[in-house]
Amino acid sequence: MDIKITKTKNSKLKDIDFNNIPFGKYTSDHMFIMDYANEKWGDFRIIPYQSLQLDPQSKALQYCQCIFEGMKATIGADGIPKLLRPDLNMERFNLSAERMCMPAVPADLFLSALKAITSLEINWIPKAEGSALYLRPTMVATESSLGVTPSSTYTFYIYTAPAQPYFSTPTKLITEQTLIRAVPGGTGEAKTGGNYAGSLKASELAKQKGFDQVIWLESPKFKKIQEAGMMNLFFVIGDTVVTPALSGAILKGTTRTYFLDILKEKNIKVEVRDIYIDEIIEAYQQGNLTEAFGSGTAAVVSHISEITHGDICMKLANAEKAEISNMLYQEINGLRAGTIEDKRNWLVPVF
Numbered sequence: 001m002d003i004k005i006t007k008t009k010n011s012k013l014k015d016i017d018f019n020n021i022p023f024g025k026y027t028s029d030h031m032f033i034m035d036y037a038n039e040k041w042g043d044f045r046i047i048p049y050q051s052l053q054l055d056p057q058s059k060a061l062q063y064c065q066c067i068f069e070g071m072k073a074t075i076g077a078d079g080i081p082k083l084l085r086p087d088l089n090m091e092r093f094n095l096s097a098e099r100m101c102m103p104a105v106p107a108d109l110f111l112s113a114l115k116a117i118t119s120l121e122i123n124w125i126p127k128a129e130g131s132a133l134y135l136r137p138t139m140v141a142t143e144s145s146l147g148v149t150p151s152s153t154y155t156f157y158i159y160t161a162p163a164q165p166y167f168s169t170p171t172k173l174i175t176e177q178t179l180i181r182a183v184p185g186g187t188g189e190a191k192t193g194g195n196y197a198g199s200l201k202a203s204e205l206a207k208q209k210g211f212d213q214v215i216w217l218e219s220p221k222f223k224k225i226q227e228a229g230m231m232n233l234f235f236v237i238g239d240t241v242v243t244p245a246l247s248g249a250i251l252k253g254t255t256r257t258y259f260l261d262i263l264k265e266k267n268i269k270v271e272v273r274d275i276y277i278d279e280i281i282e283a284y285q286q287g288n289l290t291e292a293f294g295s296g297t298a299a300v301v302s303h304i305s306e307i308t309h310g311d312i313c314m315k316l317a318n319a320e321k322a323e324i325s326n327m328l329y330q331e332i333n334g335l336r337a338g339t340i341e342d343k344r345n346w347l348v349p350v351f
C-alpha cells in the first residue's frame with residue numbers, strides 16, 4: 001500500500017506534559033485517512049490531525065452509520081512499538097461494519113495503516129509502564145442523501161491519543177432495571193456510536209445516585225446480566241471464574257478474550273454462560289462471591305467494590321485481595337512492558 005505522507009509543520013508534541021495526560025485529552029499530530037468509492041478503498045494518506053468535512057446530510061450524521069475501534073500501542077524496553085492482538089480489533093471492526101451495512105477494511109490494509117500511523121507517531125507513545133498510545137480506527141458514511149439506505153461512500157481514519165496509566169478506582173455499580181443498552185438482534189455487538197449515545201441517560205442517572213456505572217440487564221425480565229458501562233464483566237464464584245456468554249447484545253471485548261485465554265492456559269476453572277443477578281446475590285449471601293471485575297482496553301481491569309440491585313447492596317473485598325483480576329492485570333501489563341515473555345506471540349511490532 002502506498003501511503004502519501006504530509007507532515008505537520010507545527011508539532012503539538014512540545015506542549016504535552018507526559019506526566020499529565022488524562023485519557024483521551026490530547027490527540028497526536030497526524031492521522032491516517034482513506035476513502036471508499038466505487039466499491040474500493042483508495043487515496044491512502046497520512047495528514048496533519050484535522051477536522052473532517054462532512055455534508056450536513058451525510059448518513060453518518062443523520063443515521064449514525066458509523067463505527068469505531070479502540071486499541072493501544074505500547075513501547076517496551078526494546079524501543080519498538082507494539083500492538084496487542086490487533087487481529088481481534090480488526091475482526092470486530094469488520095463485524096461492526098457488516099452489521100451496519102458498511103464495507104469491510106481488508107486485514108492487510110488495516111494492519112498496514114495501524115503500523116504506518118503508529119510508526120510515524122512513535123514520539124507520542126508515552127514510555128512509563130502502563131501508559132500507551134490509544135488508537136481509534138473509525139469509519140463514517142459520507143454520502144449525502146435523505147433516504148435511509150446504506151451510503152455508497154465512506155471515510156476511514158485512524159487518529160491517536162497518548163494515555164498515561166489508567167488506574168481505575170474501585171467501581172460502584174447499580175443494575176439498571178428500566179433502560180436497556182441492547183437486545184439480541186439489535187446492534188449491541190457492533191461498536192457503533194448509537195449504542196453509546198443510547199447508554200448516556202442510564203449512566204447519568206446512576207451518577208446522580210452516587211454510582212460509577214450501570215450493569216445492563218437483558219429486557220424484558222431484567223435478570224440476565226449483559227455487561228457494565230464500557231466493560232465486560234467477570235465474577236469469581238468459589239473456585240470458578242464466570243463471565244456472560246455473548247448473547248448478540250454484548251460487545252465482544254478484546255480484553256475479555258485475552259483474559260479467557262490466560263485463565264484457560266493457567267487451568268483456572270472458567271464458565272462462559274448466561275448469568276442471572278439472582279445467582280450473584282445468592283453467591284454473595286453464601287460468601288462465595290470473592291471477586292467481581294470489569295475488563296476493557298482503557299483500564300484493563302476495573303475492580304468492582306459494590307453492586308446494588310434494588311434494595312440489595314453487595315460490598316466486595318478490597319482490590320488488593322482480588323487474586324484473579326490482579327494476576328490478569330499483571331499478565332497484560334507485563335507483556336506490554338516486556339517484563340513477561342510473549343510466549344503466545346500476541347505482540348505485533350509495527351516495524
Ligand SMILES: Cc1ncc(COP(=O)(O)O)c(C=O)c1O
Nearest residue numbers: 230231232251253254255296297
Ligand atoms: C460496551 C463495551 N463493552 C465492553 C468493552 C470492552 O472491550 P475491549 O476489551 O475490547 O476494550 C468496551 C470497550 O470498548 C465497550 O465499549
